[in-house]
Amino acid sequence: MTATTATSPGRTREPLRPARIGQTIMFVGLFTYFTLPMVAVFLYSIATRWTAHILPDGYTLDWWVSAFTDQAVIGAFGSTLVLATLTATLDILVVVPAAYWSRVRNPRIRTIVELSAAIPFALPYLVIGFGLLQFSGIVAPALQGTFPLLVLGHAAIAFPFLYWAVDGAMAAAGIERLSEAAETCGGSPAQIVRRVVLPNIKPGVVTGGLLAFATSFGEFAMVQTIARGVYTVPIWSAEAIRSYSGESGSFNRLAAVTMVNFVVLFALSAAVVYFNRGQTVRLLPGARSIEQREQG
Amino acid sequence: MSGVDLIGVTKVFGHVRALDDVNLQITSGEMVALLGPSGCGKTTLLRSVAGLERPTAGRILIGGRDVTSVPTRDRPIGMVFQSYALFPNLTVRQNIAFPLEVRHRPAAEVKARVDELLELVRLVPQADRYPNQVSGGQAQRCALGRALAPSPAVLLLDEPLSALDALVRTRLRDEIRRVQQLVKTTAIYVTHDQSEAMAIADRVAVMNHGKIEQVARPPELYESPATHFSATFVGSRNALELPVVSGRLVLGGAFDVPAPAGATDRAVAFFRPEDVEVTANGQGHPATLEVKIFLGSTTRLHLLTEVDGRQARFYADMPSRQALAYEPGAKLAVRIDPADVKTFALE
Structure with a gap:
């Protein structure tokens, strides 16, 4: 048996196929390209001094301890979490009913929803933020510069991710048919939403909610424009760089905070991939029309 | 209830x-x-x-x-x-x-x-x-x-x-x-x-x-x-468009039935394949056997004939054992009982 395997030309030659080598090089290259900066940031956050050699001179947890006992950092993480949670919650409360309504009752509002879902991609956040500031100055001056206005702003730029995720989940579940079937079974609108619609689009809502959360979590420009008083993690990081005046450890603390920021966003992305079980492509704009074409 | x-x-x-x-x-x-x-x-x-x-x-x-x-x-x-x-x-x-x-x-x-x-x-x-x-x-x-x-x-x-x-x-x-x-x-x-x-x-x-x-x-x-429409949609029927001649629809020696009310120029005659009586040398309208389709207990004959100077095709069903006697190309004669022919004016 062993002899046959060893002399089989196909088997011995296979690992040397050029295509496989190419793939491996590509993969290793990409992997390094993506991870090297993170590894560097992590090393920097635990380095005592890192100037002369390829690796740090020594290691310490001091920067982590001092960063996460700093009230400013704790406060920044706190307000970022609250902001992102409120943004995701508000988006879910508005977008899920809107997507359902547009599918089951009034397909005409789809055009409006899809158009507004394109705006955050067509315009820089800075421009949207400035527009919101102007608009709120006209209709609700009391809101200017406040946290609630920032939540509204983030909800506006994060909702397309939720909309595409939820709309894709509704298309995949065939929510119109299920709603009709539930209606013929005697279900009231509330019963249909609670027992039929929500359970069947749950992965979409979770995914979209996570994406909206992540969008808000890492957003900088709009916080800067709309609500100068609100102190989030990206703002803290920007100020750490801006106010650097040579004191020891300040960049190392920044590296520690950046690392935590990265881990949070990476965990969210991993959760998104997990909840979509290999169908993450459905979250992209235009994926729905491709699906329809495949079904048709 | x-x-x-x-x-x-x-x-x-x-x-x-x-x-x-x-x-x-x-x-x-x-x-x-x-x-x-x-x-x-x-x-x-x-x-x-x-x-x-x-x-x-x-x-x-x-x-x-x-x-x-x-x-x-x-x-x-x-x-x-x-x-x-x-x-x-x-x-x-x-x-x-x-x-x-x-x-x-x-x-x-x-x-x-x-x-x-x-x-x-x-x-x-x-x-x-x-x-x-x-x-x-x-x-x-x-x-x-x-x-x-x-x-x-x-x-x-x-x-x-x-x-x-x-x-x-x-x-x-x-x-x-x-x-x-x-x-x-x-x-x-x-x-x-x-x-x-x-x-x-x-x-x-x-x-x-x-x-x-x-x-x-x-x-x-x-x-x-x-x-x-019912005639077209229900049952597999033969439909032949025929000229109305002095108030009657005639397919050679196959059938001769009164034209439907309201039909002046042309009308459609429907008849079912199982009602077509096929003989090798009997009386009726001449038709040529094009194809035989074996359907199990019955066999369907695709017949080619001439109607009103144009070629027309229709089907005849018969017990498969009986169909063994005929081969494609055979010259046959067909007849349909006038009672089995439904006529409708052209829409």
Whole structure:
């Protein structure tokens, strides 16, 4: 048996196929390209001094301890979490009913929803933020510069991710048919939403909610424009760089905070991939029309 | 026990009349098939009875009660969809329990009723599976159980067999009929398949362009279609367009029948393949055998003949043993009993 395997030309030659080598090089290259900066940031956050050699001179947890006992950092993480949670919650409360309504009752509002879902991609956040500031100055001056206005702003730029995720989940579940079937079974609108619609689009809502959360979590420009008083993690990081005046450890603390920021966003992305079980492509704009074409 | 009355039901989408003054009475316990090509309005009519479409005009009565403006969930109906439309997050048992639970029936009653229905649709072994774990036929039986759970006055079936393969289709068709007769519910069955409609229904309503062309019991519909469309759509019929000569339609020596009323120039003669009498050297109209198709107990002959100076093709069916005597290219003679020829004026 062993002899046959060893002399089989196909088997011995296979690992040397050029295509496989190419793939491996590509993969290793990409992997390094993506991870090297993170590894560097992590090393920097635990380095005592890192100037002369390829690796740090020594290691310490001091920067982590001092960063996460700093009230400013704790406060920044706190307000970022609250902001992102409120943004995701508000988006879910508005977008899920809107997507359902547009599918089951009034397909005409789809055009409006899809158009507004394109705006955050067509315009820089800075421009949207400035527009919101102007608009709120006209209709609700009391809101200017406040946290609630920032939540509204983030909800506006994060909702397309939720909309595409939820709309894709509704298309995949065939929510119109299920709603009709539930209606013929005697279900009231509330019963249909609670027992039929929500359970069947749950992965979409979770995914979209996570994406909206992540969008808000890492957003900088709009916080800067709309609500100068609100102190989030990206703002803290920007100020750490801006106010650097040579004191020891300040960049190392920044590296520690950046690392935590990265881990949070990476965990969210991993959760998104997990909840979509290999169908993450459905979250992209235009994926729905491709699906329809495949079904048709 | 209650019937359905459709009175002048009309549905207009934009400027398309999907339903055009449809009148139909369905008696209690009867199964009526709505038969027609796609776009004829049969599904719109069914959805109107369900309340999923609101008619533009007309009234719908279930058990004598006007339900035209009653919302779907308050109508005494159960519906089976072409695409099953089972709730993927619920098991077979939970799907069947759903209509009872939304009506807040007591748990013990729900359980007893669901057990009874699982038995009825033969899904006891699959009761705790999810819809994606059962076959298409089982899924549709589950949908049937769910539709029947609240003991609806009317069972509505929208092409329930279209998504299934041929073998399962006939079995489930007979199963639906058995269950419907057992629970004695009134039923409306939408299909585009004429053999399915005739096999399952007490009466068949043939629909075309939003109108009911004919309502009849299957044998009657098969024997004497009332309209040109019914004749084309039901049964596989030969249709020959013939000139009207001094008030008669004549196909050489094959048949000689009076022309239909209103036909002046040309008219259509319909006759069924099994009514064509074929002989090798007897009397009749000359025809050439083109192709023989073996169908089991019968064989279908594709015959080429000359009608009114043009070539025309038609079919003749005969017992396969008898067809052995003929080979393609054979010169044959055909005759059709005038009583078996239906004529209609050209539309």
